[in-house]
Amino acid sequence: MVTIEAALASALEMIQQGASRDECLARHSEFANELALLLDAAQLARAGLMARAQIPAPNLARGRARFLDAARPARAFVFAPRFALATACAILLLVISGFGLSTASADALPGDALYPIKLGFEQAQIALTFNAESRAQLAEDHAARRRDEVQAVVTLQRATDVEFSGVVQSASGGALIVSGVPIVAEDAPELPIGSPVQVQARTTTDGQVIARRIAQPTRTPPPFEPRPTFTRVPTETRVAPFATITPRPIETREPPPSETREPPFATITPRPFETRIIPTTETRRPPLATPEPRETRVFQTPTLPAPFATFLPSGITRTPTRVFEPTRPPFFTPLPTSTRPSLFATPVPPPPTPIRTPLPPYRTPVPPYPGTKR
Amino acid sequence: MQSDNDLLARVQANQPDALAQLYDRFAPGIYAYIYRQVGVKQLAEDLTSDVFVQALSALRKNRFAHTTLTGWLYRAAHNRVIDHYRRARKKIVPLEDWMPDATDVAADTSRKLEQDWMRRALKFLTAEQQQVLALRFGEEMSAPDVARVMNKDENAVRALQHRALAALRRLMDKGSDQVNGDD
Numbered sequence: 356m357v358t359i360e361a362a363l364a365s366a367l368e369m370i371q372q373g374a375s376r377d378e379c380l381a382r383h384s385e386f387a388n389e390l391a392l393l394l395d396a397a398q399l400a401r402a403g404l405m406a407r408a409q410i411p412a413p414n415l416a417r418g419r420a421r422f423l424d425a426a427r428p429a430r431a432f433v434f435a436p437r438f439a440l441a442t443a444c445a446i447l448l449l450v451i452s453g454f455g456l457s458t459a460s461a462d463a464l465p466g467d468a469l470y471p472i473k474l475g476f477e478q479a480q481i482a483l484t485f486n487a488e489s490r491a492q493l494a495e496d497h498a499a500r501r502r503d504e505v506q507a508v509v510t511l512q513r514a515t516d517v518e519f520s521g522v523v524q525s526a527s528g529g530a531l532i533v534s535g536v537p538i539v540a541e542d543a544p545e546l547p548i549g550s551p552v553q554v555q556a557r558t559t560t561d562g563q564v565i566a567r568r569i570a571q572p573t574r575t576p577p578p579f580e581p582r583p584t585f586t587r588v589p590t591e592t593r594v595a596p597f598a599t600i601t602p603r604p605i606e607t608r609e610p611p612p613s614e615t616r617e618p619p620f621a622t623i624t625p626r627p628f629e630t631r632i633i634p635t636t637e638t639r640r641p642p643l644a645t646p647e648p649r650e651t652r653v654f655q656t657p658t659l660p661a662p663f664a665t666f667l668p669s670g671i672t673r674t675p676t677r678v679f680e681p682t683r684p685p686f687f688t689p690l691p692t693s694t695r696p697s698l699f700a701t702p703v704p705p706p707p708t709p710i711r712t713p714l715p716p717y718r719t720p721v722p723p724y725p726g727t728k729r
Numbered sequence: 730m731q732s733d734n735d736l737l738a739r740v741q742a743n744q745p746d747a748l749a750q751l752y753d754r755f756a757p758g759i760y761a762y763i764y765r766q767v768g769v770k771q772l773a774e775d776l777t778s779d780v781f782v783q784a785l786s787a788l789r790k791n792r793f794a795h796t797t798l799t800g801w802l803y804r805a806a807h808n809r810v811i812d813h814y815r816r817a818r819k820k821i822v823p824l825e826d827w828m829p830d831a832t833d834v835a836a837d838t839s840r841k842l843e844q845d846w847m848r849r850a851l852k853f854l855t856a857e858q859q860q861v862l863a864l865r866f867g868e869e870m871s872a873p874d875v876a877r878v879m880n881k882d883e884n885a886v887r888a889l890q891h892r893a894l895a896a897l898r899r900l901m902d903k904g905s906d907q908v909n910g911d912d
Contacts, residue, residue, distance in 0.1 A: 422752050
């Protein structure tokens with residue numbers, strides 16, 4: 356007694372070997388109707404689930420590099436779960452002796468957890484070498500290793516901070532090549548070809564190395580500044596990147612004249628960015644006057660007034676990190692025509708929520724396949 | 730699958746090239762499996778590498794005593810796709826970015842319709858049904874191979890493919906409203 360499942364299985368196999376649909380149906384005539392429907396479904400499945408050849412060829416190189424990179428630290432450990440306890444003891448001893456850790460961190464790259472340990476080992480190695488020649492050789496090896504690490508990090512498209520040294524091989528515009536490593540340095544001065552430099556940079560996920568600081572090592576290396584010819588100027592107008600900017604006092608920040616009687620419940624600090632001119636004729640308004648009609652308060656984002664623009668010397672495109680902001684969010688933004696809010700002022704409605712495009716549901720409803728409706 | 734077991738043994742013996750060979754052998758299949766469900770090439774590539782990075786921890790803990798490597802990988806791939814959709818729901822994504830890239834799919838319109846329909850219909854089948862269809866009709870593996878990959882016996886696979894095709898037929902006839910709680 357052949358079940359429908361067995362019949363289906365043999366029919367599918369026959370079709371795979373090249374038999375026609377009618378032959379299969381004739382073979383299993385007792386299930387002809389149901390089998391026909393199932394074979395239709397199989398045909399659709401075969402067409403819909405593309406054969407390998409129709410799928411666009413993948414670029415698996417990046418995933419492969421990621422996979423092998425993630426696998427790297429594990430190579431120092433032995434896969435021997437049967438001897439887990441013995442392995443753990445052995446590893447503990449190795450770590451104590453220090454040798455195991457240096458092996459485990461040998462492949463660490465900038466951004467890895469073990470990378471500082473690797474650097475520490477290298478420094479210890481140099482410190483323990485007494486021969487000046489081999490010490491210089493070690494330093495050279497380490498510098499080369501730093502450059503290899505930068506290349507590896509670039510290949511992996513990892514974003515991290517890197518530091519290395521080398522010799523300037525070419526400098527054109529904002530692009531430098533330092534011992535084979537291409538870096539992007541926008542404000543770099545003209546560095547002579549062949550000069551040794553130390554570079555602190557940041558790699559990006561699209562494979563670029565963007566220099567943050569380039570130093571030319573001398574006895575006492577001075578840090579590289581974007582404008583080495585910058586003359587001493589009074590401190591108010593010279594803006595170092597992290598200086599706090601103290602704004603000039605603005606006359607309009609003073610509170611309104613004291614004759615104005617503020618209503619008891621409203622605590623309004625006039626916003627420092629707006630010049631508010633309070634006409635004196637309206638200051639005598641009694642606080643319990645008829646409440647003003649409800650106004651829709653519009654949330655206005657503060658904009659930097661013109662005086663702040665002059666604080667930025669030309670050439671520096673970065674805005675200073677500390678920007679003067681009002682200490683309190685402006686609850687009430689009185690419109691220019693009204694002088695003060697009423698006693699029964701309503702709170703500002705929250706800003707309108709951004710309209711979000713609704714995400715399609717996980718299971719989009721499927722319509723019947725065209726042409727199959729019975 | 731003898732070679733798969735050999736490869737697995739070599740990976741666990743920590744041989745240097747074994748991991749790279751593992752990736753090279755299985756990644757195209759997993760990528761194809763994922764691509765059939767998501768339809769976007771870049772996304773499928775990313776999910777594939779995620780599956781393999783996940784496989785690393787399973788390899789270290791030796792979770793392959795009772796299952797085959799391919800079976801585990803396909804199941805992990807399936808779970809990863811579901812995870813992706815679940816996470817994608819939480820992000821607000823503008824509608825344009827959600828649509829699969831039109832250039833990835835075949836230019837022929839009828840083929841494209843079939844593939845789109847199939848991709849959406851697959852979501853209404855259970856994981857095992859999806860796996861059977863993908864292996865049997867997508868990868869075009871033979872029935873014994875499918876049984877080995879899915880770690881089931883042949884009768885179970887036959888029953889599964891029957892149910893999968895029956896569910897697909899119901900979807901073809903009446904659309905997704907009628908398919909609920911299939912086994």
